[in-house]
Amino acid sequence: MQSIVEFRNIYKSYPGVIANDNVSFKIxxxxxxxxxxxxxxxxxxxxxxxxxxxxxxxxxxxxxSDLAIINSPSTAKNLGINMVFQxxxxxxxxxxxxxxxxxxxxxxxxxxxxxxxxxxxxxxxxNLNLNSPISSLSVGQRQSVEIVRSLxxxxxxxxxxxxxxxLTPDEISKLFKIIKKLVKDGLTVIFISHKLEEIINLSDYxxxxxxxxxxxxxxxxxxxxxxxxxxxxxxxxxxxxxxSDINFSQEIFNIKNLSTQSKDPFTINLNKIDLNxxxxxxxxxAGVAGNGQKELMEILLNENDxxxxxxxxxxxxxxxxxxxxxRKSLSISYVTEERLGHSAVPEMSLSENIFLSMNHKSEFxxxxxxxxxxINSYASDVINxxxxxxxxxxxxxxxxxxxxxxxxxxxxxxxxxxxLLILSQPTWGIDAGSEAFIKKTIVELSQKGVSIIIISxxxxxxxxxxxxxxVLYEGSLSNPLKVDNINITKLGKYMGGLFD
Amino acid sequence: xxxxxRVQLREDYSNFIFYLSPLVAVALTxxxxxxxxxxxxxxxxxxxxxxxxSPISNSYGISELFVKATPLAIIAxxxxxxxxxxxxxxxxxxxxTMGAIFGGGIGLLFNDSTSVxxxxxMILFGAIGGAFWATIPAILKTKFNTNEILTxxxxxxxxxxxxxxxxxxxxxxxxxxxxxKSMPFPEAGRLPVLFDGLxxxxxxxxxxxxxxxxxxxxxxxxxxxxxxxxxLSSKASQYAGFKYKNLIFYTFVISGACAGLAGLFEVSGPIxxxxxxxxxxxxxxxxxxxxxxxxxxxxxxxxxxxxALTYLGAEDAQLFLKIPSxxxxxxxxxxxxxxxxxxxxxxxxxxxx
Numbered sequence: 001m002q003s004i005v006e007f008r009n010i011y012k013s014y015p016g017v018i019a020n021d022n023v024s025f026k027i028x029x030x031x032x033x034x035x036x037x038x039x040x041x042x043x044x045x046x047x048x049x050x051x052x053x054x055x056x057x058x059x060x061x062x063x064x065s066d067l068a069i070i071n072s073p074s075t076a077k078n079l080g081i082n083m084v085f086q087x088x089x090x091x092x093x094x095x096x097x098x099x100x101x102x103x104x105x106x107x108x109x110x111x112x113x114x115x116x117x118x119x120x121x122x123x124x125x126x127n128l129n130l131n132s133p134i135s136s137l138s139v140g141q142r143q144s145v146e147i148v149r150s151l152x153x154x155x156x157x158x159x160x161x162x163x164x165x166x167l168t169p170d171e172i173s174k175l176f177k178i179i180k181k182l183v184k185d186g187l188t189v190i191f192i193s194h195k196l197e198e199i200i201n202l203s204d205y206x207x208x209x210x211x212x213x214x215x216x217x218x219x220x221x222x223x224x225x226x227x228x229x230x231x232x233x234x235x236x237x238x239x240x241x242x243x244s245d246i247n248f249s250q251e252i253f254n255i256k257n258l259s260t261q262s263k264d265p266f267t268i269n270l271n272k273i274d275l276n277x278x279x280x281x282x283x284x285x286a287g288v289a290g291n292g293q294k295e296l297m298e299i300l301l302n303e304n305d306x307x308x309x310x311x312x313x314x315x316x317x318x319x320x321x322x323x324x325x326x327r328k329s330l331s332i333s334y335v336t337e338e339r340l341g342h343s344a345v346p347e348m349s350l351s352e353n354i355f356l357s358m359n360h361k362s363e364f365x366x367x368x369x370x371x372x373x374x375i376n377s378y379a380s381d382v383i384n385x386x387x388x389x390x391x392x393x394x395x396x397x398x399x400x401x402x403x404x405x406x407x408x409x410x411x412x413x414x415x416x417x418x419x420l421l422i423l424s425q426p427t428w429g430i431d432a433g434s435e436a437f438i439k440k441t442i443v444e445l446s447q448k449g450v451s452i453i454i455i456s457x458x459x460x461x462x463x464x465x466x467x468x469x470x471v472l473y474e475g476s477l478s479n480p481l482k483v484d485n486i487n488i489t490k491l492g493k494y495m496g497g498l499f500d
Numbered sequence: 501x502x503x504x505x506r507v508q509l510r511e512d513y514s515n516f517i518f519y520l521s522p523l524v525a526v527a528l529t530x531x532x533x534x535x536x537x538x539x540x541x542x543x544x545x546x547x548x549x550x551x552x553x554s555p556i557s558n559s560y561g562i563s564e565l566f567v568k569a570t571p572l573a574i575i576a577x578x579x580x581x582x583x584x585x586x587x588x589x590x591x592x593x594x595x596x597t598m599g600a601i602f603g604g605g606i607g608l609l610f611n612d613s614t615s616v617x618x619x620x621x622m623i624l625f626g627a628i629g630g631a632f633w634a635t636i637p638a639i640l641k642t643k644f645n646t647n648e649i650l651t652x653x654x655x656x657x658x659x660x661x662x663x664x665x666x667x668x669x670x671x672x673x674x675x676x677x678x679x680x681k682s683m684p685f686p687e688a689g690r691l692p693v694l695f696d697g698l699x700x701x702x703x704x705x706x707x708x709x710x711x712x713x714x715x716x717x718x719x720x721x722x723x724x725x726x727x728x729x730x731x732l733s734s735k736a737s738q739y740a741g742f743k744y745k746n747l748i749f750y751t752f753v754i755s756g757a758c759a760g761l762a763g764l765f766e767v768s769g770p771i772x773x774x775x776x777x778x779x780x781x782x783x784x785x786x787x788x789x790x791x792x793x794x795x796x797x798x799x800x801x802x803x804x805x806x807x808a809l810t811y812l813g814a815e816d817a818q819l820f821l822k823i824p825s826x827x828x829x830x831x832x833x834x835x836x837x838x839x840x841x842x843x844x845x846x847x848x849x850x851x852x853x
Contacts, residue, residue: 015510303738325741334739341733348732356729356740359722368721 003065004029004157004188005050010059012045019045020056021212027157027190027205032183034191034199034220036232037209039402039429043192046209047159050190051083052076080156084146084163090134092266096145097130103149113152120151124178135265139290140171147178158182159190164198165457168288169492176202195460196225196232208232233432248278248467252451253420258310260295260475268292270299270308271475275453277420282442282452283480284462287472287495293455296472297424300453301334302327314420329360333418335410337425337455339402343409346398350390351379353397354412361416378415386411387437403434410438414445421445424455439465459491473497507848514846521842522792522803528838533831542821550820551813561812563698567770568808570703571596571762571779573801575786577710578758580795581751584718584727586734589752591637591652592759593783594659595630599760600767601663602629604774607689607767608671608682618688622768623761630760631753633659638752642745648752656783667775681775691769703765707801710758714797727751759783780811781829788836807832 003026010023019042027033035043048054050061052070061068063079070076073083090099101113108116114130121128126144134142143163150158160179164172179189179202193199199206200220208215208231215231255275262269270292277283287293298306302324312319319327328334336343344353355375358364364371364378379393388408390400397405406426413421426442427435442465446452455472456462462469468480471494478499481491493499534544555561575592582589603626610618637651664680671682691701718724730737730747737744766778789807793799814828 301739303735323741323743324738328741336739338735342735342739345729345732345736348728352725352728355725356736359725359740365722368723370720370722370725 002029003027004063005190006062006065007046007050008060008062010046010049010056010061012042012049012054012056018212020049020059023059023209023212023214025207025214025217027188029188030183030186031205032179032189032191032203034193034203034206035209036193036196036199036206036228038194038232038431040431041209042212043209044161047083047161047190047192050076051081051159053083077153077155080154081159082150082153082155082157083159084143084150084161086161086163086165088142088146090142090145092135093133095131095133096128096137099134099145100130100149100152104152116152117148120148124151124181125174126178139166139288140168140175143167143175151182155187157188157190159192161192162194163191164193164195166289168495169459169488170496172198194232196228200225200228210234235433248281250279251276252279252315253277253453254311254313256311256313258299258308258312260299260306260308262295262307268295268475270295273310273475273477275470275477276480277451277453279451280446280449281468282446282454282466284466284469284483285453285455285472285477286459286462286469286491287457289457291472292475293424293457293472295475297336297422297455300422301336325360328357331417331419333357333413333416333421335406335413335421335423335426337428339405339409340398344397344405347396349396350383350393350400350408351375353408354379354382354393357409357412358416382408382411382415385415386441401431403430406430407434407437410441414441414450418450420451420453422453422455425457426454427458427461428456435461459495471495471499473499504852506851508851510847510849517846518843519794519799521846522794522799522839524842525792525835525838526806528842529831529834532834532838536827536830540821540823542823547817547821550816552809554820555809555812555816559695560698563695563700564812565805565808566700566704568811569801569804570701570707571766571782572786572789572807573707573804574703574710574762574765575755575759575783576789576793576800576804577707577714577797578755579786579790580714580793580797580800581727581754583790584731584795585747585751586731587641587748587751588649589634589637589652589755590649590787591634591654591656591783592755592786593779593781594652594656595633595756595759596763596766596779596783597656597659597663598633598756599626599630599763600774600778601659601666602626602632602760603764604682604685604767605666605671607685608774610689611683611686613686614688616688618686619691619768622685622689623764626760626764627757628760630763631757633760634752634756635749638749641752642748648748663774663778664776671774673773679775682773684773685768689768690772691765693769699770701765701769703762703769706761706765707804711797711801718797723750759786785832788832788839792835792839807835 005027007023007025010020012020023046035046037043045054049056050070052072052075055071061070068079070079097110097114097117100117101108101110117130126148128141128144128148143166163175167175183189191203200223203220205217206220207217210232255273258270258273260270268291298304299308302322314330314332340346345356351372355364355370364374376393382388383390383393386407388411389404400408410426427438439461442452454462454466463483463486466483468482470480471478473495474497478494537544537547556565575596579589579592603622606622606625633655636655637648640646640651641648667682668680673681673683691703694700694702694704726742726747729740730742730744734744762782763778767774771778785807789803790800792803810828810831814825817823817827818825
């Protein structure tokens with residue numbers, strides 16, 4: 001088979017990090033080639049170099065065995081290279097067709113474009129109404145728009161950056177069918193992912209990257225998730241299996257009939273949410289991003305007096321109107337999705353970041369003055385107990401890696417002995433070692449009787465640690481499913497909104 | 501993506517340079533300022549001597565330096581509360597004027613008083629007047645989300661017109677030959693001077709006390725912590741449970757009270773009565789002082805002395821070099837320009853390709 005793309009000694013460094021360290025490998029024509037690696041392994045940088053978005057410091061790219069100089073995305077497009085980004089670039093208020101025409105390099109009439117798009121949609125089974133505005137589409141449909149937009153340019157090579165991270169299981173299998181058909185018709189697909197099973201199911205070849213270097217490029221035929229995972233990480237990660245045959249009895253936290261009626265078209269209205277959490281239970285809220293997770297978290301935190309109807313009850317006390325400060329004082333702790341700039345301030349030291357979340361505790365204050373001694377010793381305890389890799393508590397939070405900072409933040413909350421811990425995307429974007437540590441910590445915490453709610457897009461994570469899972473879909477929360485002998489097909493249907 | 505000039509955020513910008521950059525800005529100002537003198541056919545070295553050295557070469561000059569630096573420091577210290585909180589109160593000049601009207605009004609109301617309580621009462625009302633004027637943009641900001649830069653600036657002109665109204669109207673001195681000014685304040689309403697024959701007054705002590713309190717607040721207290729957090733990230737401040745609206749309100753009140761205090765010190769100190777031009781733009785210049793001092797209380801004291809010198813130098817330059825005193829404002833502008841420039845270059849790397 002002929003190679004369509006060849007990377008030769010690609011080198012790219014950013015201040016303080018080598019993103020690509022002499023990367024060399026070939027991609028065969030008409031194949032699905034996955035690039036696998038952890039966050040920060042250099043996958044995205046590499047494909048951005050191929051797409052002309054980032055300039056390498058040195059190295060060459062060969063397209064069809066010819067040296068190609070790709071210094072902008074438009075050169076890439078002329079060479080037949082297109083890319084579907086992880087974050088979409090669509091205009092919300094324009095229609096699908098209008099968005100498609102904006103992506104075209106050549107001049108084309110709207111009617112001709114609609115015809116072309118319709119042909120593509122019919123051929124590959126994209127279910128799109130060309131006249132609907134983007135704001136009315138689901139995340140999966142938006143991705144279809146992005147893919148169709150690329151296909152209109154008749155690409156030879158299509159790069160997809162983590163395309164499944166925003167999709168439901170059902171949408172993922174549909175996408176895979178489409179990709180396979182595209183490849184049959186002559187396309188080469190470069191597929192970036194860190195999900196092992198997906199790569200084995202979909203791709204023909206996989207290049208594994210670690211710390212900017214290529215570990216190996218292999219056929220996926222003889223691999224299974226475990227062997228592939230070992231190659232990706234260089235070490236084995238043990239799973240934190242939740243023991244879930246416990247009979248929970250004592251109710252601790254209830255949400256009753258929670259609804260919102262916001263007129264803002266860019267927020268999701270919550271619809272009669274009921275949730276029942278017992279002492280020592282871990283409850284997962286699954287679902288694709290943008291189905292009301294942000295709004296639910298906002299109401300649970302109460303940072304902005306978000307308006308809602310219904311009741312939130314913590315230990316028989318209605319906390320509807322209690323502020324963030326008061327809720328924290330009742331021993332409810334929060335870890336938000338965004339680390340830098342929300343649950344931590346990057347420009348402040350770790351000690352100061354302790355006080356950020358613990359300023360309701362009287363032990364850290366002497367009247368209006370701050371007791372830095374106590375805070376520093378609390379910070380040291382967090383650093384020691386939660387394996388935070390840092391020379392001291394005076395280091396600025398922004399200097400820590402994502403995983404280290406998340407361990408610090410979760411440690412900070414856990415050390416305050418909460419009775420209820422609410423986490424949003426606790427392991428998003430962090431290294432596998434920290435992820436495993438955090439999962440283990442969460443499970444152990446529940447065994448000590450702390451109740452935990454996890455809002456996450458990562459289904460595998462929820463299945464690993466939770467006792468029960470509900471799915472949030474367009475503002476409605478499904479009935480809970482026990483994770484013990486869970487029916488994955490049913491869960492998949494729930495994620496597509498098929499529940500009462 | 502081909503740009504001729506690109507800027508890139510520095511991963512690791514230096515704290516040392518952050519504190520060094522005011523000095524760099526001053527050096528650059530002197531360097532480029534010398535061209536102004538060259539263009540005017542004056543020797544830069546002689547001119548700088550007249551501008552920066554001769555004004556403070558005697559005790560009178562040094563006293564004048566403190567007279568100018570005192571209001572600048574007091575206002576800038578107040579403004580630093582707002583700026584730390586990312587609230588841009590540009591209307592200190594108006595708050596200063598209101599402080600002068602309120603406090604001065606008390607002085608005129610009791611113009612035959614000899615009580616020792618008159619001056620403290622005037623000082624109190626000066627602070628209240630400034631704080632009152634600052635609460636207007638604060639309320640507009642918190643209730644209607646209006647831009648505080650615009651409202652506070654526009655209210656400055658309103659305050660100046662109110663002062664105008666009083667000094668040509670109800671408070672006009674009947675024996676003032678029709679000039680737009682009030683009667684002088686009674687002796688009990690005048691700010692004591694520190695040395696006989698010099699104008700430097702006890703406002704200096706106030707500036708130092710405010711500096712000390714501010715230092716403590718910023719470094720040791722919960723309130724200072726709240727300001728720091730909400731200045732760096734409003735989301736993190738909400739996460740911490742701080743009420744941002746309250747912080748907006750408090751910082752406006754503090755900075756307004758400081759500006760009002762400075763206004764009262766001007767009228768009951770060096771001036772002794774109310775008239776139209778009570779402040780040579782102290783309220784605006786204090787913005788430069790606050791940033792040049794890196795919003796650090798001690799830095800502000802130092803930068804207030806430096807900027808005060810540009811006022812004195814401009815007066816001497818007009819007298820001895822026969823150039824307009826506006827050259828003082830040119831220097832203030834240059835300092836601010838170079839300070840913003842050095843800050844930018846410290847934070848970003850410029851790549852030219």
